[in-house]
Amino acid sequence: MKIEFAPLxxxxxxxxQTVAVLQWIFSFLGLAQCCLAAFVLLALSDWWMVALLxxxxxxLDWDTPTSGGRRSHWVRSWSVxxxxxxxxxxxxxxxxxxHPERNYIFGFHPHGVLVAGGFGNFCTEATGFSRLFPGLxxxxxxxxxxxxxxxxxxxxxxxxxxxxxKSSLSYLVSHPKGGNVAVIAVxxxxxxxxxxxxxxxxxxxxxxxxxxxxxxxxxxxxxxFSFGENELFDQMANPVxxxxxxxxxxxxxxxxxxxxxxxARGVFQYNFxxxxxxxxxxxxVGRPILVAQTPSPSREDIESLHEVYLxxxxxxxxxxxxxxxxxxxxxxxxx
Numbered sequence: 001m002k003i004e005f006a007p008l009x010x011x012x013x014x015x016x017q018t019v020a021v022l023q024w025i026f027s028f029l030g031l032a033q034c035c036l037a038a039f040v041l042l043a044l045s046d047w048w049m050v051a052l053l054x055x056x057x058x059x060l061d062w063d064t065p066t067s068g069g070r071r072s073h074w075v076r077s078w079s080v081x082x083x084x085x086x087x088x089x090x091x092x093x094x095x096x097x098x099h100p101e102r103n104y105i106f107g108f109h110p111h112g113v114l115v116a117g118g119f120g121n122f123c124t125e126a127t128g129f130s131r132l133f134p135g136l137x138x139x140x141x142x143x144x145x146x147x148x149x150x151x152x153x154x155x156x157x158x159x160x161x162x163x164x165x166k167s168s169l170s171y172l173v174s175h176p177k178g179g180n181v182a183v184i185a186v187x188x189x190x191x192x193x194x195x196x197x198x199x200x201x202x203x204x205x206x207x208x209x210x211x212x213x214x215x216x217x218x219x220x221x222x223x224x225f226s227f228g229e230n231e232l233f234d235q236m237a238n239p240v241x242x243x244x245x246x247x248x249x250x251x252x253x254x255x256x257x258x259x260x261x262x263x264a265r266g267v268f269q270y271n272f273x274x275x276x277x278x279x280x281x282x283x284x285v286g287r288p289i290l291v292a293q294t295p296s297p298s299r300e301d302i303e304s305l306h307e308v309y310l311x312x313x314x315x316x317x318x319x320x321x322x323x324x325x326x327x328x329x330x331x332x333x334x335x
C-alpha cells in the first residue's frame with residue numbers, strides 16, 4: 001500500500017485544527033489512564049498528603065456527577081474548541097426555538113464511534129449553543145464508570161458531562177425552574193460497534209428508559225440527528241455472529257464500555273491512524289415533542305410515546321437528508 005503523506009506547506013490554521021482534534025482523541029483514549037496513574041504515583045510519593053486530601057474531597061464530592069455536575073464556562077469557551085469545530089467542520093442547526101423555562105431530553109443520533117458531534121455541540125461553546133438556545137444548559141450524559149477516575153472526572157464535568165445513570169437524568173429533568181437539557185446518545189455502546197460510513201441503523205426498539213423518565217417528569221423530547229457522524233471512522237469488519245463481534249459484546253457486558261476497532265487517518269499521512277476523517281458534521285436539533293407529565297406511566301403510555309418519538313426522528317432525517325448529501329433511497333432503520 002502506497003502511503004500518502006500530508007504536504008509540508010499546510011497552513012498553520014489547519015495544523016492547529018489537527019492538534020485540537022489530536023488532544024481530544026487522547027482525552028477519550030488515554031487521559032483517564034494517565035490521571036489514574038498520576039494519582040497513584042502521587043499517593044506513593046512524598047506528596048501522599050496531597051493525594052489524601054484529594055481523596056477526602058472526592059468522597060465528599062462523589063454525588064456531583066449525578067447532581068447536575070460542575071460545568072465551567074471558561075473551559076467550554078477555550079479557543080482550542082474552535083479549532084476542533086473547524087477540523088471537520090462541525091455545525092449546530094436549530095429548527096425551532098426552545099422555551100428556557102422547560103426541561104428537555106435531547107435524543108442524539110447516531111452514536112458514532114466517539115460522539116464527536118455530541119461533544120463539540122453540547123460540551124463546548126464552539127458551535128454557539130448558548131447563543132442559539134439562550135437560557136438552556138446542555139448536559140451530555142456519559143457512562144458512570146468514567147466519573148470514578150480521579151482528576152479525569154473533574155475535567156470532563158467542566159464541559160457539562162454528567163453521569164448517565166437514572167438518578168442523574170431524573171435530577172436534570174425535574175428541575176422546577178426548567179432550563180436543563182439532558183443529551184443522551186440513545187444507541188449507546190452497541191450502536192458504536194456498527195458506526196461506519198454509510199450506516200443508518202439505530203439501536204432504538206428496546207431503548208425506552210428515557211421515554212419513561214420523560215413521562216414521569218414531563219420533560220419534552222427533542223430528536224437530534226447528526227448528519228456525518230458515522231462518516232468519521234472506518235471500522236474492522238465485525239458482523240453480528242462473528243468471533244470479533246462476540247468478543248466485543250462480551251467485553252461490553254462485563255465493562256459497560258464498547259471497544260470498536262476503528263481507524264481513519266494519521267497526523268502526517270492519510271492512510272491509517274486514529275485521527276478522524278475531515279468530514280462535515282451537521283447536527284440538526286428537531287422540533288420538541290410535548291409530553292404530559294405522568295407520574296406512573298403505564299406500558300401503553302411508554303410504547304405510544306416511543307412510537308411518536310421514532311416517527312419524529314424519522315421525519316427529521318427525511319426532511320434534511322437531501323441537504324446533507326443523502327439520497328432519496330436512504331432511510332433510517334430501527335432495530
